[in-house]
Amino acid sequence: MHRTYSLRSSRAPTNSQLQSPPPPTSTTKSGSLFGKSSLGNTFRKNAAGNFGPDLAKKLSQFVKMEKNVMRSIELVARERREVGKQLSLWGEDNDDDVSDVTDKLGVLIYEIGELEDQFIDKYDQYRLTLKSIRNIEASVQPSRERKQKITDEIAKLKYKEPNSPKIPVLEQELVRAEAESLVAEAQLSNITREKLKASFSYQFDAMRELAEKYALIAGYGKALLELLDDSPVTPGETRPAYDGYEASKQIIVDAENALGNWTLDSAAIKPTLSMRTTTGDVYSSDRQRIDDDDGDVYANDQELLHSAQGNNYSSQGNTANNNWPNEHSEQHDVPTNANGNGTANQHRPVEVV
């Protein structure tokens, strides 16, 4: 909020941004075919389920619906900034105390819009991470269908021509298809869980940041209101001169510092859990990077996944290769450090079948 006195000027990164670098700008922020209206939203939601393999339909629709949420938050953020400016504009014509307080309230409200804007970029990362589940779902379907098709063919042949030489060929083909399918299903199972956890973990962290910053702004806003001279005057009485400029400026500086210094580690609101079912602390205060055996730091969870899979599948021979469905490789992963606790237990030694 480096705009203590005006709504202009550029900004220094906050502590929370230093802790986890901000994601790229949300994809919804560029112009879109359907503009910003909810018309596009409705179309998008309804169209989403109509294409692609059955397996991925529900998730496709979910991902599109999240895009609608994002666009609506974007609308709120934009209108919030406009409201902040208009409040300041209205207050200008008023007495000194009202003018100063509304101007500073405008700064805080504008800041809410900015925070919502940053949240949108993170929400987009969450959404794009979910897309990788959709992609693996979509790529698993052909493998299931192929297995089913060969099984059906064998059954048909065995009924029509029980001695057909094609049967052993098809049976060999089925073994290969089953192996491929086993790998695909394992990938689906692993990626679904990993990405689900990573994406929501990221969303919840982003939400926690936005939420605590909202609450901070609300607090500083209330402090500003105290500067209003709201003791009633009688007709003809003039109010004492306003002397709150220093105080209001200081409140904005304090707010700026509080927002700038906020990090996930300093989060004040923690859930009270009556059962402790997991070893990992949900709100661990030491969010450490995870080192692998070489002492390297994993760049992101995608790399982590590849590495884990390398361990699992390399002994499977050629059938269980590491070929990813690259036609679906739109892998937008959450930035480094996004899911500090989430990925740690992927490092437990896994058995090789």
Place this chain on the structure above:
Amino acid sequence: MHRTYSLRSSRAPTNSQLQSPPPPTSTTKSGSLFGKSSLGNTFRKNAAGNFGPDLAKKLSQFVKMEKNVMRSIELVARERREVGKQLSLWGEDNDDDVSDVTDKLGVLIYEIGELEDQFIDKYDQYRLTLKSIRNIEASVQPSRERKQKITDEIAKLKYKEPNSPKIPVLEQELVRAEAESLVAEAQLSNITREKLKASFSYQFDAMRELAEKYALIAGYGKALLELLDDSPVTPGETRPAYDGYEASKQIIVDAENALGNWTLDSAAIKPTLSMRTTTGDVYSSDRQRIDDDDGDVYANDQELLHSAQGNNYSSQGNTANNNWPNEHSEQHDVPTNANGNGTANQHRPVEVV
């Protein structure tokens, strides 16, 4: 969040609702001429400044812009609930752990939509309280104009017919107009400050509630994620049976309790102020009702205002009467207890001119 296991069933009031009763449903929630699209928003904003007295134009526009913010939050809330349902729907086809966790995540996300919905109703109260400033602004303008008109007329007469018998009549009229104007200006000054403080105080309290509840939900959401079995499996390996049903249910119960028990007094996030400029504690933990001399509790700040004015203006005689501009009496005040600290110092003894 009385929907531990499903998205249905009705809800018990939360502690925060018991502390300050929820406001009526937002006016934007009924059908509107321009529907829910942003088309209406743009029109509303641009049209707002074009009618009514100059004095009230900027605030009129501000109030309309806040309606846009509200409608956009409404959109977010509605889409949030849809997203919650769709997440649960997608998860249903998955393995037990994914299915259970996504279902519970869906409950939490749906709840976010519900909280945003409650916030909208409060935001509407904030906005309607601002309207009373707009109304007094609009009603003060004619009184200013009348005074100016009489002054001009006297000046003109004094130049053209210095001995006109109309002059003393007009001068008496001017005295009355000035008295009326003095009262109007005092009302404007008092109401602007009182309503500005009450409305924003109410908005910030509502925001703080929403924010802290967001943060709580994010925390419980992260706890749910820990129940996902995200250790990678190898092809053909089956995952151990999911045993998290009890835990996930308990997390939702915990979340329900945390949200239900939350009150402003229990707010965890407080601003750090480096200057203490006001006597009132911005975040006082003992938000008391204000008793008047009779021991009655003020029903709302409107009543408080009337009472205060009675003290000030009654000695002014007939000129300074208590007649409010009733044609502008669309006084929607924030509900009882909304601004606990804000109004206390209106009780200081005021001098009578």
